[in-house]
Amino acid sequence: MQFIDLAEQQRRIRSNIDTRIAAVLDHGKYIMGPEVGELEVALADYAGAKHCISCANGTDALLIALMALKVEHGDAVFVPSFTFASTAEVVPVVGATLVLVDIDPSTYNMCPESLKRCISTAKREGLRPAVTIAVDLFGLPANYPEINEISAENGMKVISDSAQGFGGTINGKRTGSLADITTTSFFPAKPLGCYGDGGALFTDNDEWASIMASIRLHGKGTQKYDNVRVGMNSRLDTIQAAILLEKLKVYPEELNARQYAASQYTSLLENLFVTPRIPEGYSSSWAQYTLAASTRDERDLVMEKARNSGVPTMIYYPKPLHQQTAYSSSMADPSGLENSQRASSTVFSLPMHGYLDEAKIVTTVRALQ
Ligand SMILES: *Cc1c(COP(=O)(O)O)cnc(C)c1O
Numbered sequence: 001m002q003f004i005d006l007a008e009q010q011r012r013i014r015s016n017i018d019t020r021i022a023a024v025l026d027h028g029k030y031i032m033g034p035e036v037g038e039l040e041v042a043l044a045d046y047a048g049a050k051h052c053i054s055c056a057n058g059t060d061a062l063l064i065a066l067m068a069l070k071v072e073h074g075d076a077v078f079v080p081s082f083t084f085a086s087t088a089e090v091v092p093v094v095g096a097t098l099v100l101v102d103i104d105p106s107t108y109n110m111c112p113e114s115l116k117r118c119i120s121t122a123k124r125e126g127l128r129p130a131v132t133i134a135v136d137l138f139g140l141p142a143n144y145p146e147i148n149e150i151s152a153e154n155g156m157k158v159i160s161d162s163a164q165g166f167g168g169t170i171n172g173k174r175t176g177s178l179a180d181i182t183t184t185s186f187f188p189a190k191p192l193g194c195y196g197d198g199g200a201l202f203t204d205n206d207e208w209a210s211i212m213a214s215i216r217l218h219g220k221g222t223q224k225y226d227n228v229r230v231g232m233n234s235r236l237d238t239i240q241a242a243i244l245l246e247k248l249k250v251y252p253e254e255l256n257a258r259q260y261a262a263s264q265y266t267s268l269l270e271n272l273f274v275t276p277r278i279p280e281g282y283s284s285s286w287a288q289y290t291l292a293a294s295t296r297d298e299r300d301l302v303m304e305k306a307r308n309s310g311v312p313t314m315i316y317y318p319k320p321l322h323q324q325t326a327y328s329s330s331m332a333d334p335s336g337l338e339n340s341q342r343a344s345s346t347v348f349s350l351p352m353h354g355y356l357d358e359a360k361i362v363t364t365v366r367a368l369q
């Protein structure tokens with residue numbers, strides 16, 4: 001069994017993808033070709049955002065967002081400790097100070113109370129609280145109602161790192177429209193992935209949108225050789241945009257299939273493990289279906305048994321950021337990062353994608369039982 005099966009989807013839409021790729025080879029506009037603009041319109045429409053700006057990957061999307069918000073030395077940027085390194089690494093790149101926030105143990109997303117403590121700490125250290133980067137971990141949107149309010153009270157902006165959460169909702173509103181700026185990734189294994197690297201930014205703010213579009217093209221002004229700001233090269237390849245246009249068409253159906261698989265896992269496993277908690281009014285894009293065991297030893301034993309029955313499981317993430325060499329001396333919640341710590345030693349994720357049939361679900365559940 002595969003942990004993420006990309007082949008089944010490819011079999012389903014292969015001929016449409018071939019046609020799209022052939023069209024790009026025919027027109028030859030490999031950089032910023034017409035499919036790029038077409039995709040941006042389709043993605044903005046899907047996400048319910050006014051603007052979508054595609055870019056080279058999800059990490060660049062975060063960097064471009066921080067650059068557009070003019071985050072710099074002396075600014076504090078708040079990031080959960082339990083996430084992929086990308087969310088944090090862009091902060092020192094722009095010269096700002098990273099502050100690591102703990103997570104809510106039931107959702108694995110940023111804890112609003114911890115965020116408040118971190119903001120006070122940063123202020124005491126003489127920093128300007130500038131941006132909160134909330135992560136939609138495993139596909140579940142972060143607690144934007146509270147995080148947006150706390151951030152606004154402190155004069156801060158909110159970036160949603162929805163690399164895993166694209167398509168998730170809160171009260172019917174999709175990621176892309178839940179924070180000031182939303183970023184996502186089209187890395188192949190993400191819920192909406194292409195066949196290489198890709199990413200995108202979403203916002204309703206016209207000024208940020210035009211700045212972000214400029215930054216991804218070397219800080220371009222009105223013409224190609226007119227550079228009005230410091231930028232970078234972070235374009236989405238036309239071929240990847242063409243592939244994503246076909247993948248986006250089947251995405252809503254795939255999200256339903258993920259939701260079905262997640263519900264089955266939960267009803268069959270909730271007596272044995274801590275199953276994911278989806279708060280009232282929220283929906284997840286199920287980038288990962290993540291269980292928690294009661295101890296590290298139990299987790300490791302269950303994973304080994306599953307492996308012996310041919311069922312792959314993975315740990316996202318085995319180390320919180322505050323234990324990574326690169327980030328271990330970062331500023332952090334003064335009350336500690338206990339929940340991040342505990343999650344990294346007890347969680348494990350099951351096979352999850354849009355083409356899990358009943359037989360695979362049952363095989364996985366039996367192996368864990
Ligand atoms: C994958 C991921 C990213 C980075 O995306 P890339 O396209 O690989 O650069 C950022 N944040 C989170 C939470 C991710 O899972």
